Structure formats: C-alpha cells, structure tokens
Amino acid sequence: MTAPENVLRHVTSDVRDGVLMLxxxxxxxxxGGVTYHLVVDDLDEITVDGSGEVAADAASGDRVAIxxxxxxxxxxxxxxxxxxxxxxxxxxxxxxxxRADHQRVLIxxxxxxxxxxxxxxxxxxxxxxxxxxxxxxxxALTVAIAGSGSVTHTGQAVVTARVQGSGTVVDR
Numbered sequence: 422m423t424a425p426e427n428v429l430r431h432v433t434s435d436v437r438d439g440v441l442m443l444x445x446x447x448x449x450x451x452x453g454g455v456t457y458h459l460v461v462d463d464l465d466e467i468t469v470d471g472s473g474e475v476a477a478d479a480a481s482g483d484r485v486a487i488x489x490x491x492x493x494x495x496x497x498x499x500x501x502x503x504x505x506x507x508x509x510x511x512x513x514x515x516x517x518x519x520r521a522d523h524q525r526v527l528i529x530x531x532x533x534x535x536x537x538x539x540x541x542x543x544x545x546x547x548x549x550x551x552x553x554x555x556x557x558x559x560x561a562l563t564v565a566i567a568g569s570g571s572v573t574h575t576g577q578a579v580v581t582a583r584v585q586g587s588g589t590v591v592d593r
Contacts, residue, residue: 424455440466465502469493469513485521489513489532500539507534509552528552528570537575537593546572548588564590 424432428445432455435442445455465482467475471491478498480487485502487495493513500519507515507524509532518538526534526546534546534554544558548570556562558578566572566588573591574580582590 422455422457428455467495467497469495480519487515487517489515505539505541507536509534524556524558526554526556528554537573540576544574544578548572566590 422432431445433444443457463482464477464480465484466486467477467480468488469475469490472493474494476496480497481501483502484504484506485500486506487497488508489495490510491513492511496516498518500517500521503522505517505521505524507526509515509528509530511530512532514533514535516535521539521541522543524536524539524541524544526544528534528547529549530552531550532552534556536556540557540559542559543561544556545563546554546556547565548554549567551569553571555573557576558574559576560578562574562578562580564572564580564582566584566586568586568588570588571591573593575593580590580592584590
C-alpha cells in the first residue's frame with residue numbers, strides 16, 4: 422500500500438466472511454490518494470463504493486460479480502466465467518474483456534459498461550437513466566431501457582428490446 426504519511430493512519434483493512442474490505446476515512450482521501458497492490462489467487466467479486474478505481478489483470482470463477490456505486494471505475498483485462506453480473510449505480514464505469522456464457526448488466530444513472538471485447542452467448546441488460554452499455558452477444562440479447570440510455574451490441578444475437586423513453590438499441 423502506498424499513501425501519504427498523514428493518510429496512512431486513517432486507512433483500515435479487515436476480512437469479513439472471507440471478503441477483504443479496504444477503506445479510508447473519506448475526510449482524508451482528499452488530501453492524497455491511496456494505492457493498494459494486491460496479489461490474490463482467486464478474484465471473483467469486486468465492489469467499489471464511491472470514487473475508487475480498480476484495475477485487475479484477471480477475474481474468474483463460476484460467477485464473477487462487479488459492482489460500482491458512485492463514480493468509481495473498474496477495469497478487468499481478462500474475465501473467464503460462465504456467469505458475469507455487473508451493476509453500475511451512479512456515474513461509474515466498468516470495462517471488461519474476456520469470455521462468459523451469460524452477462525447480466527444493470528445500470529442505474531449515467532454509468533457506462535464497456536465490454537465489446539467480452540464475448541458471450543447471451544446477455545440481459547437493464548438501463549434506467551442515461552447510462553450506456555456496449556457488449557457482445559452471439560445468441561440472445563434482452564434489453565430494457567427506461568430513459569435516454571443506450572445499448573450497443575456486436576454479435577449475431579436475436580434481440581428482444583423494451584424501450585420506455587428516448588433510449589436506443591444499436592446493432593454494430
């Protein structure tokens with residue numbers, strides 16, 4: 422971990438139910454950034470609350486779950502899992518590459534899901550607000566948009582879409 426000396430004493434780490442929890446008293450984050458460098462055997466869940474940033478080389482498992490609440494950013498270079506679930510609540514963004522049988526994406530707010538390099542057979546995407554998602558699905562894609570959001574997809578998926586508002590579904 423690297424951080425300014427005056428911030429270090431305000432950094433906490435804890436393991437709860439097998440989950441590593443890293444936190445900084447929010448009043449001290451503004452005075453200097455904190456960087457964690459972690460090496461883990463298995464990474465199948467990432468959650469960012471607030472404005473944190475996570476860059477991971479790989480994530481895998483039976484199910485990979487990524488959640489961003491706030492303005493955070495998550496980027497994973499290589500995901501391998503039968504099931505990938507991504508939730509973005511707020512203005513955050515998630516960028517993934519890799520392979521999954523199924524992707525499940527929920528965006529509430531103005532968040533972004535950039536996953537055209539994440540191939541999958543099927544996907545379900547729900548956008549509530551002005552968020553946008555870009556992904557690949559080869560067999561089936563179900564989209565629900567409420568608001569001005571957009572879903573752009575590649576692949577040959579049969580698309581079922583329900584749009585309420587000015588949202589768009591684009592086949593690229």
